[in-house]
Amino acid sequence: MDAFFYVVPSLMIAMVLLAAARVVRRSLRLRSAWNSGLTAEARCLRTYTTTRGGGDSAVRTTLHHVYEFTTREGRPVRMEEAGGPSTVIEGDIVTVHYTAEHPELATAHAPARGKMAAGTVGLLVFFAVFIAFCVGFMVTYHQTFSA
Template sequence: MEAFFYVVPLLMIGLVGFGAFTVLRRARDVSSAWNSGLTAQARCLRTYTTTSGGGDRHVHTTLHHVYEFATREGRVVRFDETGGPGTIVEGDLVTVHYVWDRPERATAKAPARGKLAAGTGCLLVFFGMIILFCLGFMAVAHEMFDLADGLAP
């Protein structure tokens, strides 16, 4: 029974750690694309939405765009990006930023370094709070089990 109070928080810490890694990797990719100076004209091939939640929970809808562009070397690249503006529709031309050795990690988002840093920072603080809660929970559980062992005959 005691293991439950350690295993579940450790699993949550692992998932949150993976989420933090993913957020940092995407922020690095977007920043690298903006800093590379390489741009291309891309066509929006498709837009679609995904939803999560429902039932008695809040429904969250995410807008996706699928873009296709050709690099300077002539390689045709197609990528999917979330969170783009709702004003871009199928057939629109947009400017994408990419890194020459990883064009599939391109972005159609206009450079906004402060917004990227603030969003990444807020998510990392949120993840850190979850990790601190899990560690605190495990510490309290450990103290309670020690106290219960001391009271047992």
């Protein structure tokens, strides 16, 4: 039974560390695309939504866009991005930012470095507090019930 109070918080910490890695990776990808200086005009081919939740939890809807553009080298690229503006509809032309190495990881989000940095730091602080709580719980349990 004691293992339960160590295994569960450890699994929660592992999941939070994976989420933190995803947040940092996305932040670096966006920053790289914005800083590359490479842009192209992309056509929105399709928009769709996905929903999660329901029942006892809140429903969360995410808007997705599928874009197609041509790189400076003439390579056609089709990419999908979640969380875009609801004002972009099929057929609209938008500017995408991409890197020469990975144009398929382009973004149609306008550069917002401060907003992105604040969001990334905020999430990482939240994750750190969560991890500290889990570690504190395990230490307190160990000190209280093992002796």
